[in-house]
Amino acid sequence: MKGLHAAFAGAVLPALVSVGLGELFPFEEDQLSSSDIDTNPAISFGDVSDAPAPDTLPQCRGWPGSEDWPSETEWQQFNSSLGGALLRPTPPQEACYPGPQQNLTQCQWLSTQAGRTHFWLDDPLTTLTSWPQGSSCTLQGNPQGVCEKGGWPEYVVRATTVKHIQAAVNFARNKNLRLVIKNTGHDFGGRSMGAGSLSIWVHNLKSFEFLPSYTIGNYSGAAVHAGTGIESWEMFNHMAANNITIVAPGGGTVGLGGWLSVAGHGILTSKYGLGADQVLSINLVTPEGKFLTADPFNNEEMFWALRGGGGSTFGVITSVIMKAYPPISTAGASVNFGLTGFNNPSNASGTYPLPIRVNDGIAPPSNSNFGVNGPAFWDGVSLTYRYCKKVVELGGTCFRFVKSPHSSYIYPLGNNSFAFTSGQTIPTDNAPAVTTLLQPLYSQLNALGIPVTLPRLTNASLRLYAGVGGRTGAASPVNTRYRSRLFPARNFEDDALWNKTFSAIRAGVEEGNLLFHGWGYAPTVAGWPGATSAVNPAWREAALAGALMEVIPAGLTPSEAKALDEHTYKYTDAWKEVTPGSGAYMNEGDPAEKGWQWSFYGSNYRRLLRIKRRVDPWGVFWARTTVGSEAWEVVTDYPAGQNGRLCRVG
Template sequence: MHRLLTSVLVVVLAGREAAGKNFPFESVQLSQADARSFPAIHFGNRHEPPPHNSAIPRCRAWPGSNDWPSDDEWKRLNVSIDGALLRPMPAAAACYQGDLYNETTCQWLLSQSGRTHFWLDEPLTTLTQWPQGSTCTLNLNPQGTCTRGGFPEYVVNATRVKQIQAAVNFARNKNIRLVIKNTGHDFGGRSMGAGSLSIWTHNLKSFEFIPRYTVGSYSGMAVHVGAGVESWELFNHMARNNCSVVAPGGSTVGVGGGWLAVAGHGVLTSKYGLGADQALAINVVTADGKFLTVDPNNQQELWWALRGGGPSTFGVVTSVIFKAYPPITMTSVPLSFDVNRRPPSSTVPSPATSTLPGTVPPTNGLATASDTATFWRGVSLTYRYCNKVIAAGGMCYSYIYSLGNDSFSFTHSHSIPNITASAATALMKPLFTSLQEDLNIPVTLPNLTDRSASLYAGNGRRTGSANPVNTRYRSRLFPSHLWDDDTAWNATFAAIRAGVEEGGYTFHGIAYSPTEAIAGWPGADSAVNPAWRATALHGSLMDVQPEGISAAEARARDARVHAYVQRWKDLTPGAGAYMNEGDPAEIGWKWSFYGKHYARLLEIKRKWDPWAVFWAQTTVGSEAWEVVSLDDYPAGQNGRLCRPRGRRAE
């Protein structure tokens, strides 16, 4: 009898989970009574016809403007969301003379904070600084005063769905720019905006393991993850629950934020697909302030758009149910070499490589090619070989650094799931043999053992830390057909080489292939850019945007790097780019980031958000608005959000 009752209980619980049981924080929702008591947070009705253009302000409300909410209204909003409204100053204010000056704090921020979780737990900061306008830089002896620049005016520290609903309604009803920030991993400034109200989802940390979840043709393990759970936290949950989940490669990337909304790649991309392919249900607050559960059976068009259709576009995601898999072993095979090694005492002159987080080029201990031509032949050979790693469900992860004076360094690793040491050795030996014998590059194949493979979920507790930088990415998804044609590949690799050798940039390459077959159900039918399904290499040109440069200097830098990226585009017509690691000033961004899906996504956007509550640069529908920059900085967020003159309301 006890076993029978236990079995019945398991079935009942599984059925309840499959119906989309909410986390406790999602059960605290905004009521009609709440909205009646404070009309500024009343719900919207997307089915009502929008007002005539003449009745819609051209710009969002701005601090000090006549339509900016009064202090009393901000206080009432704070009361309605249980005191979750913050008005923080930038952390770097501690370095500026004034009431907030604190030399000890400033020194700690400069020297120690990047080794901690401080910047992830800071409500304003995004980890890429340049879109903010450099109005409050972290500097021991800064000049001038600290101002907000592109940082939001107010932040809602969301720990309940009710707070998110009230914030969305308040922003919509009071004509305030709204932004969404999760962990701050944002290379394009989409999580910030001057004069805005920010919804901060970082602290939505709930997690639940679901032994059996059934929806449509899927029946298996799943996990329910709060939007603010970071990758390192998810790995720890995997270890405790003896399962594996497709997760971001960066340890402090939020699982339910822009990673999911754009595509989301990781070490299992060639085995199980993209992050967006893993979703089985998504809880979201939409532009009318409603809280919905969308899945293959509910709100199908929104379900399609939320998986790959862009961040900060269709709603605020609060939690996601993802597929889970049995524990996975992962074998890593490193491979690195350089050429014309610089003396250990020398410095790396190129600003393109000097301060990239976690990507400081090695200066010794690598195998060395005999000359530059041989070095590049070895790099090309290694990238060509990645198609064999992809066929085994693996991934290649690499950087090519320009060290100046015709010196270069190449770091590369191959990650292969569920493979024995002997099989991994057999798979990788031909590459190492070719490098050694054909090119005389003295690389050494590691002595692999089955013990060297560790659970993908991890055996020990992981942690996360991060530090703000000024890295800029320019991205391209290189299609797999290039690997099958020597002429096409040689031309493509020559264009990659030129960006490093001539341009002095860092090339970051990740080889994988998230085809529709690998995506499976329901992942294969989503808004993910179709270019992903044909790709074999995600490549980025990276540099660091210097602080304090003028808008004209920034434009000149953009033009220079765009010339190299254009060579990639010319060789890959119809392909795309990864928006999360792409350029907010991407030329032809609609096709690059969304491909043929853009028109359908725009139709869904207008239906679900006729007020354009959700806006971020290069997101669907964003062309109807622009940031009127206070400093004229290209792609910056330090300015008021307005419709261009003569543009109709969207």
């Protein structure tokens, strides 16, 4: 049974389908039929009107070896219903561990070369952060012990059709299995994994179509129809090929579906809004296993919830129709400087636990302006972040300049040394006006003794947001954990409040030895129908999204992991004190966030919970900090880990 895989042999006529006005890709027309169900009743559709009361359902999800775990025959029959799309993969990292699968040559390639390719993103198990797995099979050159599967799924459905997704949802619901959804693996909170689970892997749903003219309700204009598995780097290539602009994630390996379902920010956030604001129609598979379209006129509550109400919650998104814009030019510049004591950032290893690799955009560039004294360094960082308010007022972002590999970070580099990188990107056809806007920032930094120079910006130097295409995706597993906060615009407007805010940011880096990642924007523009969505209202008041990042060391014991949590909470709690009532970004947030219902969803949570209970009374879809997830818990002693059985609380 290990390694099951075969091609789907043929399509059948769709049946039992509920579709609104949306457009369908060929992979969406291949749906579960009554004949499929006659052959295997275990993949029968559900009916919310006939769902049993929650207190009559099993206390825990099925577990390998438990009485309610499907038999080998049932798994084989399920695989037959899928046309051979069922996998039982093992983690690639096991090549590094003692045992029958050890392959030191392969281990060396995984450690040094795989991250330059698409290997990890194309793996059905791997997520770029593995600590929620329990840190029991991390990528190491000379690991101790054995590679344990931990929080990785037991089986994976390599979904290439809607039928595959429907069958998987129905089988999991009918067989009381834990179900998870995985796209690219760009996941820092463990929502793409779960011990003893069945995973629906939507990574290969990459269809794309440009719609030059599309009308729905109050919107009439260009649009695109995009599969949920499209990654940001692929989206940029489609933009270049079609001479259009689409609001897309900033990180090249981010998948479309999970990004927009939790707000979704990007370089054009201040100009056009969040990812969720771009959506005109959504195709999805529901907890009942049915396929439908949600838009402003069909399945309206589902349409509201899916845009900002969280992924892995209300259904499996298969594709979306979203707004497209004319090609847009940008102008801007980077700001890089560092504190005395760190002389060779391009080859740093230092004491900071993040891998310092310039070519990955993780480390400061080697030409950073080092030699700034301590007070000037921190004053310069404070000045730069506060100046973001002027940038975002013109529709820009303070993150990085388009095509620059270096984002907005404050790096602790050991030996009382720090570096800062950032940039400003402004959509414009008038580059000299950007010079006028930015020059005061550079002049004030110079006055502090920071040797930065604003390059001469001319219209000849304008860059297309989408560039010329030809982007490729590559990534390596880095055991990073994020804890985020949305800093409201009001914190930037009052001197005393800003000083308190920046002191809290600085403490996390200077005292806590944590990396600060900041993104300045103003996502106040939503448009129709974006203004009516489940996006956390805190987004509309934000001027900066900030995150403290740390790499979780391999092999931590549960008690060590808990101690590390407490160390970091001291600094994130200080952020909350200066931003009362605000929220956080779940895609870059802490899976153990205190008060996550308010932090991630704000005043929308109660309505979202009512919808969740109505459309998914079985709790088919579950991931940590998603709506309704407080009714379940993973039985593990590893904090926020996914390496245990999923059971109902109480």
